[in-house]
Amino acid sequence: MTIQGTSPTMQRPPASGAFSGTAPLSVARLTLSDFRCYAFQRLECGPEPVVLSGPNGSGKTNLLEALSFLVPGRGLRQTPLGDPARSGGRGGWAVAAHLRTPSGGVDVGTGIERLPDGRDRRLVRIDGAPARGQAALAQVVSAVWLTPQMDRLFQDGPAGRRRFLDRLVFGFDPAHAGRLSAYEHALRERVRLLREQAGGRPADPAWLDGLEATLAERGIAIAAVRRDMVERLNDACALAAGPFPKADLAALGDVEDWLAGGPALDAEERLRTALADSRRADAETGGTRTGPHRSDLRVRHAAKNLDAARCSTGEQKALLIAVVLADARMRALERGAAPLLLLDEVGAHLDETRRHALFDEIVALGAQAWLTGTDPRLFAPLAGRARFFHVEDGVAAPEERGR
Ligand SMILES: Nc1ncnc2c1ncn2[C@@H]1O[C@H](COP(=O)(O)OP(=O)(O)OP(=O)(O)O)[C@@H](O)[C@H]1O
Ligand SMILES: [Mg+2]
Numbered sequence: 001m002t003i004q005g006t007s008p009t010m011q012r013p014p015a016s017g018a019f020s021g022t023a024p025l026s027v028a029r030l031t032l033s034d035f036r037c038y039a040f041q042r043l044e045c046g047p048e049p050v051v052l053s054g055p056n057g058s059g060k061t062n063l064l065e066a067l068s069f070l071v072p073g074r075g076l077r078q079t080p081l082g083d084p085a086r087s088g089g090r091g092g093w094a095v096a097a098h099l100r101t102p103s104g105g106v107d108v109g110t111g112i113e114r115l116p117d118g119r120d121r122r123l124v125r126i127d128g129a130p131a132r133g134q135a136a137l138a139q140v141v142s143a144v145w146l147t148p149q150m151d152r153l154f155q156d157g158p159a160g161r162r163r164f165l166d167r168l169v170f171g172f173d174p175a176h177a178g179r180l181s182a183y184e185h186a187l188r189e190r191v192r193l194l195r196e197q198a199g200g201r202p203a204d205p206a207w208l209d210g211l212e213a214t215l216a217e218r219g220i221a222i223a224a225v226r227r228d229m230v231e232r233l234n235d236a237c238a239l240a241a242g243p244f245p246k247a248d249l250a251a252l253g254d255v256e257d258w259l260a261g262g263p264a265l266d267a268e269e270r271l272r273t274a275l276a277d278s279r280r281a282d283a284e285t286g287g288t289r290t291g292p293h294r295s296d297l298r299v300r301h302a303a304k305n306l307d308a309a310r311c312s313t314g315e316q317k318a319l320l321i322a323v324v325l326a327d328a329r330m331r332a333l334e335r336g337a338a339p340l341l342l343l344d345e346v347g348a349h350l351d352e353t354r355r356h357a358l359f360d361e362i363v364a365l366g367a368q369a370w371l372t373g374t375d376p377r378l379f380a381p382l383a384g385r386a387r388f389f390h391v392e393d394g395v396a397a398p399e400e401r402g403r
Pocket of ligand 1: 037038056057059060061087374
């Protein structure tokens with residue numbers, strides 16, 4: 001199975017050296033309203049990488065989080081929708097950006113409105129027109145992030161690793177976001193029906209059959225695209241040079257095994273049967289035993305032949321960076337644009353050689369990376385190649401240095 005929309009344009013990223021000034025995907029202007037500590041903030045950016053430095057609690061991560069809402073999902077903090085609304089503000093929040101993309105300038109806006117019943121609803125606008133859902137964002141912009149919380153990605157449960165892989169997939173297959181949300185919606189509906197049934201209200205069997213058919217079809221498509229992505233990442237990681245370790249990835253789970261063992265249609269049928277057979281057990285647990293929502297992403301340090309979870313903290317960080325860079329390189333080559341890279345405190349665990357190599361690679365890729373840190377000296381090698389902002393008390397102001 002091939003990922004939709006991957007027709008290679010073979011537009012090469014600029015060779016390493018000074019920034020070419022032509023990052024094909026970049027934020028030209030970012031506006032935050034009532035977003036966490038920001039009452040109102042506007043940043044004007046060139047296509048080059050952006051460095052945000054400032055003391056603890058000044059608002060650096062909040063800016064990256066605002067950018068992370070420009071792609072489908074719940075942002076890099078994975079908080080409830082209303083959480084970023086500034087305390088003391090009007091109750092909602094908004095993030096807007098003017099983007100440079102390979103197909104021209106695009107205005108993207110997102111935020112929430114509070115409904116009369118107290119619930120929050122996410123709004124998305126693209127070029128001024130309301131979009132039907134967040135999935136539409138994946139058509140326009142892609143972003144990948146690494147945060148200090150992800151230092152535990154390999155220790156914690158599989159949900160974070162699945163989300164990490166899915167975000168990488170969004171960049172190659174924008175339809176993946178819509179497929180995932182349809183799958184998750186069907187999962188919730190099925191559980192609701194099964195619980196009602198267990199409570200004595202029989203569910204319409206045709207309705208359950210229909211939901212399970214949707215789950216099987218979407219579920220296998222999700223697993224197949226993830227498997228495809230993992231293969232591509234492995235190829236890209238194997239070709240990488242430089243000080244970052246080569247990562248060896250695998251998508252693991254029942255559906256992945258079925259896909260590896262035979263045609264996708266057979267896997268779909270097996271998933272449909274497994275769902276039908278587990279109705280009673282699923283009604284009891286309120287979950288769903290089988291499907292790609294249970295899959296995992298395994299990452300190994302190739303040279304050491306060691307599971308990432310057993311590597312040192314710095315090695316784990318370096319492995320994650322290696323994967324993100326491999327993805328960005330592949331996208332720059334195949335799609336003509338590397339994703340926005342939101343790198344929160346990445347310098348913290350990297351030695352100097354790796355830190356400098358990371359900066360050089362970002363510049364060579366022509367990626368607009370957003371880098372944060374409390375110590376601006378860590379970013380000195382980027383002087384003249386990045387735009388620097390000082391962040392303090394919820395205000396980000398351009399620094400003259402390095403511009
Ligand atoms: N909803 C909110 N309303 C107002 N302020 C908030 C809200 N959520 C978080 N904040 C505040 O935003 C401030 C900045 O947080 P942020 O995580 O961006 O800091 P930071 O610059 O990344 O700091 P560090 O260097 O410690 O990581 C914090 O002091 C936090 O209390
Ligand atoms: Mg922070």
